[in-house]
Amino acid sequence: MDAARAMTAFFDAPVRGKNLDDLRRTNLATALGLIHAARSISRADLTRSMGLNRSTIATIVADLEARDLIVIGGARDTKRIGRPSLEISTSDRHVVIAVNPELDATTLGIVAMGGRVLREVRMDHERPPSAREVVNSVRALVAGMQPELGQRHEVLGVALAVPGLVSAVDGSVRLAPHLEWVDEPIAAMLAEALGVPAWAVNDASCGVVAEVLFGAGIGSGNVVYLNGGASGVGGGVVAESRLIQGRGGFGGEIGHTLVRSDGAACRCGSRGCLEAEVTRTALLEAVSLEPARAHELEALLFEAYAQSDDVRALVDAQLSSLAVALRTAVNMLNPEIVVLGGFLEILGRIGGERLERMLREVALPGPGQQVRLEGARLGRMNLLIGAAELAFRPLLSDPAAAPVVAGREHAAGALS
16 A cells, blocks of 8 residues: 555545635645555655655645655655755644553553654553543643643644543443443543544554554555453454444454353453454463553563473463454455454464464455454553554645644745
């Protein structure tokens, strides 16, 4: 998937009309989307990607700079004949407050364009937080950051990555069983509390968006992402360069794929779901780790796997269940890449080539031979980065709607 397709995969394309103003707005959106997806790009590469002449690109760049959407840096040596080309990066003026509530902690990040997390704060919990408690905590944290935010940044909105079923219509949580949330209008609650637009989406859907734009899925339009966290296993799907959410936004729940007919009870009410058979809790208990020390799991699990028959049996059983769920996803969706995040990435590394071999043995020959397994490259940040894309979508779709910074009117006027 080329950069232009990646740029339009997750937010609405600008309205393309026939007059000069429509053309101008389209060019601005295309350019900003390319810069955003690349994080940093030379002006020469931007010119080649858009297929426009240098003078038109110069005018577009000047307009975006006048709105403080991009920053022009020094010259990049492209190893080509001629003068080095100027480097263009996204500005950090416009930011999104991204939030990921989980069983053990709520994480808040200040995210700028280009998938850059400028600041991260983690609030630990002794029990699952209610929706109202999450809203109150976010409001208190944002209030404390307000002097810095108000002086340096413009907050476009707040976006949540929720481990549960989230409506694509209004951002309400239909069910987040591990958090014990049922029919919580979390997006509306946050919008009222903070006075800015608010969005909410399933956490694994956020993860797949982030990994396709900035991580392991760059260059691919067909990616399945599985996230393993304190709340279980979630799934996100990009097919033909589009995020697949289904009619109501509830699509992609690969964590509730049946992997064992006589398996353990799942919080969803069924039995033998992937997230009931493959759990972080069991792995933590196997190496005597408290949830607060989950960041130590990888090192201890690798050591225990080599030394303990019981740990090896547990990990192998979880790998087998994971392979069954991956078979279903691969046969149904024919992805190019399956990305494993959270504790599933640790399982994948322990399984190594064996997990890929197990998958190829049970999947159909065509899709099974075409897929490859990758670990998430953005780590725990991918959920925050993906959530932020929701709030950046209006700006990326129509950068011309952003106001021109005082004193820079002459630059933006060049395209008027």
